[in-house]
Amino acid sequence: MRRTPGRLPTSLLVCLLTCLAALGTVLAGPVAPAAAAPGDQTTSTAGPVQVTLSVLEPRTVTADSVIQVSGTLTNAGDDTITDVSVRLQRGDRLTSRQALAEDAARPSAGTTAQAPFLPQSGVLDPGDDIPFAYSTTAAELGITAAGVYPVLVNVNGTRGGLVERVGELPTYLVAPGAPTTPTSVAWLWPLTDRPHRDAAGRFTDDDLAAELSADGRLDRALQVLEDLPDGGRGVPVTLAVDPALVQELTAMAGGYTVDGVAGAGVAAAATWLDRLRALAAVHPVLALPYADVDADALQSAGLSDVVLRALPGTPAGGGAGEEGADGEGARILADALDTQPRTDLVWPAGGVLRADTLATLQAAGVDQLVLAQGAYTDSDAAVGRTGRAAAARVPVDTAAGQLTTLVADTALGDVVAGADTAPGGARAAEQRYLAELGVLTDQLAAVDPAVAQTVLVVPPREVEADPSWATPMLADTVTQTWLAGASLTDLAAGPSAEAGTLVAPTDTTVLAGEGLVALARADAVRADLAAAVGDEAGDVLAEQDDAIARASSTAWRGDPAGFAAAAADVEQTIDGLRGQVGLVVPADGTYSLASSDAPLVLTVRNDLPFAVTVVLDLRARSGVGFTAGDVPPQRLEANSRTVVTVPTTVRQSGGFTVVARLTTPAGGVLGSEVELRVTSTAYGPITLAITIGAAALLGLLFLRRLVLFVLRRRRGEARPVDDDVLVPADGGPDADHPAPTTRSPV
Structure with a gap:
């Protein structure tokens, strides 16, 4: 083969060029890889190094700000990484909330402006982490105008002899303008938990003690509020409290057992209630329905009466509720927290309601709702997705009249819900929260800075909040000049938005199945007993109503087996009340009557802790010879024995089998049907x-x-006369025929 003079082999040329490129890289220092080129898109999962922020200051950037970022770099890969360096680079300014949503879904590559790399000390072995710190200026990043800017924390390092991007984290810098009216932010802070007691009121586990202990979920939920500036007086957070939770804690504080063993949460429950009482003196309290019942599921099963009884503003026995009404839930919170909670507003689980459920709530006096964005046909206007002002109040026309609804901002709620597990850590989540509010303020400034703007933040019911990040989020409403704190009452009186009409729920995650059937049977027994109790049924049957509500809690939505067990337990427990009323019969079951109209004297027991009215029915099995008269309904006092006199009529002596039965006035059977042996020595007609x-x-x-x-x-x-022959008198028809004479033998 001939070789061309003066030309190198291709393979040798490629090798030489590669070596020169590597040498140039070493001499020039760390550089961003080709992935940082204009138009290239990156994600927060690029590379093996995970970036976690602990500091990102200032929260509000100005043109002369010094920007400081620090945190931890963790090597989640299998290779050792050396020569680690970090820099900050930003993308184009975001001008609308829609643009922010799009950037969050596909983060910017941050190629508009870049600060220089800063080497970090330490080597990242697999599984290890090192701290990092970085500082730059707003001028260096080209931030000269108000707005929200996407930024990328870019991490470079040497892996396998090559310099490359080994990690990144997208976040935001917020440089809001100065609107005439700050954006008002309201918070609804949930304090709920799943039920921990069975239908009889016994504690089924001691999990609640762990929730209340140091660093438990409920402990942290209160600490978030306790750590607010000035005790939270400037941050009007509304506390959404479940009366069932407070009732359980009150029972725990008084001493309780679990499977016969003393519970561990006595002191923790008492302390937690004291802390909540102190917070309730500062923040408004919203009473949730008892046990946070699944209103839609109950309504679908025809159990709207259970929904009504669970509402905190519904007086015992039913009736329309109103703010300050003396309902069961309101009484529980008022007694335990020394405050009068709101009862005119409902926050349904899932944030969407069926039309018939809504009608039930309105009939009970509910005139305000907190709903999710998905509850409306067009909610963009309410949350500022149209480029104009956000307004949390949305009036809705219903068959019962106009209803005030407050829209929970989904994006902000999601940020709070995922803060504990957010990429980059909770500080990165808070920065996203500020970016959402910042872009709202910025887009409003371009339209009309004087327009009032309102936003509602609603975390999930059992949010895993930590004071290290949740408290700053809430405090931002008073520490950031472009934000202002607001209450739900403020929002309801503030600007309104048109969000279309309400839509039917599409989420199928509701209570369902045999559990609802069991609840329906339990409620039917409850209704029958209520007829026997009378006008005081609402107060007398409060424990049974609470038991049904606990079995109907939305907390069971994610636990079908737990729901089925709770429903079966409440059905069995309430049905068992029937057996506590019955007849007391003699040992041999025999009664004796001394006359044809002697009354039958019976003894009826009532072992229930409340009085009931019963109807006694007696009938002879053969239906011949014995009749029992009518007995008027009998009122049996609680825990008593009552003598009942039954008028009877006996038409013949002997023994009779009589069947006796007790029922409620509505016809429900009480106790067991019994057979009595009635004997009579009297003569009947x-x-x-x-x-x-x-x-x-x-x-x-x-x-x-x-x-x-x-x-x-x-x-x-x-001579004797035959007793069976009548002898005629003299001159009678037999006188001419004398009796024959008998001769004696000679």
């Missing part, structure tokens, strides 16, 4: 007639013999 007839016949026979005897004496007859 038939027996008496037979006896008198026999006596009369005997009297006539005796009179006959007496007459015959007298007649014989008068005739002087010596």
Whole structure:
């Protein structure tokens, strides 16, 4: 083969060029890889190094700000990484909330402006982490105008002899303008937990003690509020409290057992209630329905009465609720927290309601709702997605009249919900929260800075909040000049938006199945007993109502087996109340009557802790010879024995089998049907007639013999007279035929 003179082989040329490129890289220092080129898109998962922020200051950037970023770099890969360096680079300014949403879904590559790399000390072995710190200026990043800017924390390092991007984290810098009216932010802070007691009120576990202990979920939920500036007086957070939780904690504080063993949360429950009481003196309290019942599921099963009884503003026994009404839930919170909670507003689980559920709530006096964005056909205007001002209040026309609804901002709620597990850590989540509010303020400034703007933040019911990040989020409303704190009352009186009409729920995550059937049966027994109790049924059956509500809690939505077990337990427990009323019969089950109209005296027991009215029904099994008269309904006092006199009529002596049954006025059977043996020694009308007839016949026979005897004496007859032959008187038809004479033999 001939070789061309002066030319190098291709393979050798490629090798030489590669070496020169590597040498240039070393001499030039760390550089961003080709991935940082204009138009290239990156994600927060690029490379093996995970970036976690602990500091990102200032929260509000100005043109002369010094920007400081620090945190931790963790090597989640299998290779050792050396020569680690970090820099900050930003993308184009975001001018609308829609643009922010798009950037969050596909983060900017941050190629508009770049600060220089800064080497970090330490080597990242697999599984290890090192701290990092970085500082730059707003001028260096080209931030000269108000707005929200996407930025990228870019991490370079040497891996396998090559310099490359080994990690990155997208976040935001917020440089809001100065609107005439700051954006008002309201928070609804949930304090709820799943039920921990069975239908009889016994604690089924001691999990609540762990939630209350140091660093438990409920402990942290209060600490978030306790750590607010000035005790939270400038941050009007509304506390959404479940009365069932407070009732359980009150029971725990008084001493409780779990499977016969003393519970561990006595002191923690008392302390937690004291802390909540102190917070309730500062923040408004919203009473949730008892046990946070699944209103839509109950409504679908025809159990709207359960929904009504669970509402905190519904007086015992039903009736319309209103703010300050003396309902069961309101009483629980008022007694435990020394405050009067709101009861006119409902925050349904899932944030969407069926139309018939809404009608039930309105009939009970509810005139405000907190709903999710998905509850409306067009919610963009309410949350500022149209480029104009956000307004959390949305009036809705319903068949029962206009209803005030407050829209929970989904994006902000999601940020809070995922802060504990957010890429980059909770500080990065807070920065996203500020970016959402910042872009709202910025886009409003371009339209009309004087327009009022309102936003509602609603975390999930059982949010895993930590004071290290949740408290700053809430405090931002008073520490950032472009934000202002607001209450739900402020939002309801503030600007409104058109968000279309309400839509039907599409989420199928509701209580369902055999559990709802069991609840329906339990509620039917409850209704039957209520008829026996009378006007005070709402107060008397409060424990049973609470038990049904606990089994109907939305907390069971994610636990179908737990829901089925809770529903079966409440059905069995409430149905068992019927057996606590019944007849007390003699040991041999026999009653004796001394006369044909002697009453039957029975004893009826009521072992229930409340009085009931019962109806007694008796009937003879054969239906002949014995009749029981009507007995008026009997009122049986609580834990008592009552004597009931039953009028009877006996038409013949002997024994009778009588079936006795107790029912409620509505016809529900109480106790067990029993058989009684009734005996009678008295003469009934038939027996008496037979006896008198026999006596009369005997009297006539005796009179006959007496007459015959007298007649014989008068005739002087010596021979006996046949008792069965009437001897005619003298001159009678037999006188011409004398009896034949018998001769004696000679």
